[in-house]
Amino acid sequence: MEMDKLTFGITMLVCGMGGTLLTLWIISLIMEALGRIFPCQPGEGES
Amino acid sequence: MLEAIINGAAGLTVGFQQLFTDWSNPLMILIGGVLLWLAIKKDCEPLLLIPIGFGCILVNIPLSEVMMEEGFLRTIYDAGINTELFPLLIFIGIGAMTDFGPLLARPSMLLLGAAGQFGIFITLLLALALGFPHLEAVAIGVIGACDGPTAIYVASQYAPQLLAAVSVAAYSYMALVPIIQPPIMRLMTTKKERETTMQYTARPVSKTTKLLFPLVITILGGLIAPKGLPLLGTIMLGNFMRETGVVARLTKASENEIANVVTLLLGLSIGASMSGPAFLKAQTLLIMGLGLLAICLDTVFGLLFGKLMRLATGGKVNPLIGAAGISAFPMAARVVQREGQKYNKRNFLLMHAMGANAGGQVGSVIAAAVMLSVLAGMGII
Numbered sequence: 087m088e089m090d091k092l093t094f095g096i097t098m099l100v101c102g103m104g105g106t107l108l109t110l111w112i113i114s115l116i117m118e119a120l121g122r123i124f125p126c127q128p129g130e131g132e133s
Numbered sequence: 134m135l136e137a138i139i140n141g142a143a144g145l146t147v148g149f150q151q152l153f154t155d156w157s158n159p160l161m162i163l164i165g166g167v168l169l170w171l172a173i174k175k176d177c178e179p180l181l182l183i184p185i186g187f188g189c190i191l192v193n194i195p196l197s198e199v200m201m202e203e204g205f206l207r208t209i210y211d212a213g214i215n216t217e218l219f220p221l222l223i224f225i226g227i228g229a230m231t232d233f234g235p236l237l238a239r240p241s242m243l244l245l246g247a248a249g250q251f252g253i254f255i256t257l258l259l260a261l262a263l264g265f266p267h268l269e270a271v272a273i274g275v276i277g278a279c280d281g282p283t284a285i286y287v288a289s290q291y292a293p294q295l296l297a298a299v300s301v302a303a304y305s306y307m308a309l310v311p312i313i314q315p316p317i318m319r320l321m322t323t324k325k326e327r328e329t330t331m332q333y334t335a336r337p338v339s340k341t342t343k344l345l346f347p348l349v350i351t352i353l354g355g356l357i358a359p360k361g362l363p364l365l366g367t368i369m370l371g372n373f374m375r376e377t378g379v380v381a382r383l384t385k386a387s388e389n390e391i392a393n394v395v396t397l398l399l400g401l402s403i404g405a406s407m408s409g410p411a412f413l414k415a416q417t418l419l420i421m422g423l424g425l426l427a428i429c430l431d432t433v434f435g436l437l438f439g440k441l442m443r444l445a446t447g448g449k450v451n452p453l454i455g456a457a458g459i460s461a462f463p464m465a466a467r468v469v470q471r472e473g474q475k476y477n478k479r480n481f482l483l484m485h486a487m488g489a490n491a492g493g494q495v496g497s498v499i500a501a502a503v504m505l506s507v508l509a510g511m512g513i514i
Binding site for chain 1: 237240241242243244246247250251253254255257258261262267270271274337338339340341342345346349350353354357358492495496499500503504506507508510511513
């Protein structure tokens with residue numbers, strides 16, 4: 087049975103947008119941590 | 134003999150006779166001409182609009198066999214669009230061209246890239262409300278990713294009948310970002326907010342971090358959204374090659390030769406899908422309208438998130454940078470810089486906006502990947 091449009095739309099909004107925000111937030115935390123674990127060495131210098 | 138000559142000569146006029154029997158043919162040839170004009174005179178995405186416009190003309194010449202079985206455009210279309218290869222090859226090139234340094238210097242900018250994807254999901258809801266079936270609504274929503282290859286990838290896979298309208302909308306609005314965004318930016322922010330100066334201190338990013346970034350996105354993104362792994366994997370492969378610095382030949386080929394050849398073939402294929410009966414529908418106008426709305430909503434939500442960041446930082450953030458959280462790279466960042474300087478000559482938002490813009494590029498791919506995996510989870514695909 088095909089899912090009704092309201093259920094489908096709300097699920098996409100909640101899981102899709104929620105999933106996107108969550109994934110990008112986790113990635114930003116990991117990259118922040120990696121930036122601290124592997125700081126730029128003298129001589130590397132590029133931003 | 135005379136009859137044979139007459140018949141032979143008549144064969145040369147069949148095209149003209151057919152031209153006006155179906156009004157969609159001359160109209161679509163005209164539309165193809167408009168696309169060429171926009172590319173040449175207005176500099177709107179010429180690399181794509183030239184092949185798209187020409188492909189559109191080719192396919193709408195009466196009795197044209199270019200999209201018939203074994204026609205040359207059909208062969209290209211089947212090889213690159215049906216197989217999804219073209220958008221993925223373009224993505225390798227985009228990854229190879231993009232410097233994620235400004236984003237890695239401030240990873241929190243990824244959140245602006247996430248906010249810039251709201252338009253996808255709101256537009257999806259609107260498309261459903263307007264009566265589009267589930268997967269067509271998904272393909273229309275993805276125009277809001279403001280990312281041509283992503284839109285083509287999703288539309289060709291799940292709503293191929295909408296491919297022409299979706300891709301023309303996606304590329305047209307990407308080119309129109311400098312026209313679409315500024316009025317929304319002025320409407321959504323106060324003069325005081327627009328004048329806010331943001332200090333930029335260069336934060337060097339180590340090579341190790343730059344190398345790990347594409348790997349983290351690929352592995353983590355792939356685990357969360359395996360359905361979108363081709364999208365994530367290809368853009369990150371291109372970027373990884375760039376950052377290693379040891380495969381300069383492959384990187385250069387990806388960002389030049391491969392990207393150029395595929396852009397030509399991709400454009401021709403999209404143009405070839407613009408046959409009159411498939412394109413000239415009220416539905417196409419509706420899709421174009423929804424696509425425009427999607428990009429406006431992306432900008433609105435990006436700006437709102439910028440305001441939220443301003444609030445959280447005690448007024449240190451200029452919310453205009455939120456408008457750069459879309460995938461139109463680096464166009465959206467330049468628009469932010471220009472708008473910021475209009476209100477404060479000492480305002481240099483470019484590097485902050487570049488971070489948000491790179492975040493938007495990653496965000497659009499992640500949003501599409503997440504969307505596909507949610508669809509798979511629901512058993513829709």
